[in-house]
Amino acid sequence: MRIGVRLAASACLIAGCVAPSIEPPAPRLSVGGSSPLVAAFERVSYDTGVPAELLASLAYLETRFQLVTPNAHAHGLATYGLFALSAEDLEAGARLAGVSDEAARADLMASLRAGAALVRANAPDAVTLEEFLAALTPERRTQVQTILARGLDGRDANGLSVVVAARGGKPAFGTVEQGLGYEGAEWIPASTANYGVANRTAITNVVIHTTQGSYSGTVSWFKNPAAEVSAHYVVRSADGHVAQMVDEKNVAWHDKCFNTTTIGIEHEGYVENPAKWYTEAMYSESAKLTAYLADKYGIEKKLGPIIGHGGAPDCSDHTDPGDGWDWDHYLDLVKVGGAGSFAASDVVVEAPATMVSGERATVTVHITNTGSSAWDLDITRLGTAAPQDRESAFFTDGDWISPNRATAVDTAVKRGETGTFTFDIVAPHVTAPTSFDETFQLVEEGVAWFGPDIHVTTQVTPDKASEAGGCASTTNGGLACGMFALGAVVLRRRRSRARR
């Protein structure tokens, strides 16, 4: 019997058919989505040999796919473009890529080329993704590996998606040296040139800042003796990871003339883009830290004692963390020690009632956030359920994050608001009309599954053209045919050639 099946399968391959039906294909497209950036990553990858998924991961880590320019709120080094390059690196990258400095600052494609040229210069002989990763600093490598393991569903400046396919495996985690006082922190000491040594025990305020740069850029800036600035703590956007950089008894230089009796907490991100950077993970972990500080120093858990840089009685014109910081939500979390909750209800699914094998359609799921935690771009996702993490027969390469993650939420969703999840499906190949009931559930990646089961039901009928084409199908019903399958094979071949 097994031999018979194998013969049928190879005959089918030659005829342009594929072993199909309920089995989803493995991901082939490393970067997908509706943003024009996707084609740009592919193009520059083709020209430089730097893998597109590496370029996309680095741009996401540094700027969340925005072109950044320095402004008055900046606490760190002035940075530019899609990869938040320093003026020096930007100049070097532009020269290597053959574009002008001006273009590398302001033009998306030129900025991408300048960044890719630096990655290439850092690993001149690298061919494979693994070789490029090996040339990165350990910290940067860990961040990229974490993204590649769990995939990414980000949004460009116009809200269009950039998807990096999940490769699975465990996200990489670095070793963590415990903080001085706060147990939840990694201890990464700032340069001793960047703070004042003291022996403080009285603290009156916690000051909330925004870095206007990436977490790693900020951490390395505070380690640089030329910076002359620092903060006691830096919190990372994607997962709320906390670094402690200055002992609480010392005076960090974070708030001009309001440093003496205060603790400064920097939050990774840009005030202009709160929905992309002020994640629930960051609010929650920062609130946990602020609750700890408030309890330790007898600081009241309300606005005033806990204050934004922009509202502090200092002598600077900084406005961070800006209007996009949700103070009500943050202070609520501080009062409960950072512990929010995830819940959802009222599901509405828009999906086609019938489809033909190989046909593509868009599915929209509306669902209301009834928990106390907000939902985030990229992190709050629609996962396959019943059973959890099942590979879906409707997996759509280049649109889904992985066969068990259809998409992330379209925009950030606060408590009480209704969120939308939009994704494409491709009807599986069937040899007879088949009813599918695909079950999904919400998942806060790395935290919890929550909410009711979400059913996408559709009736799939065989593709008439491929039936007429007379492709072999076996008695076990496990094989089907079609031009769709041939297209997939060609695509895969073209892609592997582009990789050389």
Ligand SMILES: [Zn+2]
């Ligand atoms: Zn500030």
